Amino acid sequence: MSAAMTMFREPDAGCPRANGASRCSHCGVRKLSVCAALEPDEFCALEDILRSACFAPRDHLFNQDEPSESVYNITSGSVRLYKLLPDGRRQIVGFALPGDFLGLAMSEKNAFSADALTPVNACQFGRRDFSALLDRKPHLLRRLHAIASHELSLAQDQMVILGRRTAEEKVVAFLIGLRDRLARIDSSTVHVPLPMTRQDIGDFLGLTVETVSRMFSKLAREKALVIVPDGVRLLDLKRLASIAAT
């Protein structure tokens, strides 16, 4: 391989897409990610500090309250982000999808834990390296801030869902929200893959597994959706949208 390859830190052995992920020019999520802020000739600065990482399902990217070493940009797969209370109650604060950035806060300690739901590929950056890069690339910082603000806005939407919506509305809002996010990545429309368990969905929506399951059954019974292996297929989008909007 060329001298250009020597710029990359060593990719994980056995990681299928290791090369693809670090070669930003071929990256599938480049236009969705922080990286979109950079000009083509600036990518070398990113590639200099980037390490391609991959994780198997259940691998932890990082843990709540531990020092934050790295920040990540997800290139494939999905990641579960959650907080635990001392007594074991869990709140999932989000699911990261391809294009999503983890470590917006650039803080010393992780505010939540993150683990892989599916095989995950990510660009990994040293927190300090990335922070230094932000100081050199104001465009990148500006973009990161835009992303953080958008995340804040989504978090506030989630507050409405958690605080003021019924179980049925929660589940539907979750499905519609996930569908909209997936549509940005590949334009799938009615098929919504669900790499997370019902328990995960419950812990995201402030419900129990049983209630989530019951709502899925109810919506399926009413022909608003069909439950398929690994996900759902939305049938009556109009009806679902009206439930989520109310």
Place this chain on the structure above:
Amino acid sequence: MSAAMTMFREPDAGCPRANGASRCSHCGVRKLSVCAALEPDEFCALEDILRSACFAPRDHLFNQDEPSESVYNITSGSVRLYKLLPDGRRQIVGFALPGDFLGLAMSEKNAFSADALTPVNACQFGRRDFSALLDRKPHLLRRLHAIASHELSLAQDQMVILGRRTAEEKVVAFLIGLRDRLARIDSSTVHVPLPMTRQDIGDFLGLTVETVSRMFSKLAREKALVIVPDGVRLLDLKRLASIAAT
């Protein structure tokens, strides 16, 4: 109006838009705000685009879904931030206190409504003016991003409260959280002024007025706190902290 109505420290009495607010050097919240990122000689750039604004209780700073004209830095008083569902259900997404910045997202449209709970003084900036300033002052942008990230983190904490805590825990977490924020402004310890109604607290915590009132009564009955005019006095901090931590 009574002095008790104005719960939080007011640098300039009444509402003169002349001195205190626009003269950054004398501003009481400078070290807490975005502005802390600026060097003394840079404040003129801020003062150039700043307008001192004041609001009476119930005045709206801006409304959900309307175009965002300005961003604000609160210098005194407190502001209620909320989202409304079409059917009238309300979720309060936060209370802004002195030092807080409104308009982090710098987006075209407001994601929520904001109105004053008490008399409020604020520094008002045109959204475009402020955005342009951010391009000229990377330090300011960096600070704004730090603030946005911190807000995101608080929003995630609030998700845990909304999704996974009991009514009692919610109320206690709210009081402790507010106390901690007030402590950053003036180091009050046990007296927590509450400029918002029980209804507001309920709409922040995903509870009804009645439940909030009952929890206050319960905590008062158990001598964990005393209800005083315009607020509460925390008595058994150890016990309250342990409820909130659980």
Place this chain on the structure above:
DNA sequence: CGTTGGGTTGATCGACCTCAATAAAAGTGG
């Protein structure tokens, strides 16, 4: 005064939780 908005308290109800049983997948090792 009467009115109005906020706060408290009680009685009842219901949405969601808890507990329990079963079924269906998905690993795991032989």
Place this chain on the structure above:
DNA sequence: CCACTTTTATTGAGGTCGATCAACCCAACG
């Protein structure tokens, strides 16, 4: 490939926390 365990999903029965409905108090205010 098949037993065997483990994890996940579904469904039912019954209980509970917080919502709802309603009465009342109190302070502020015109």
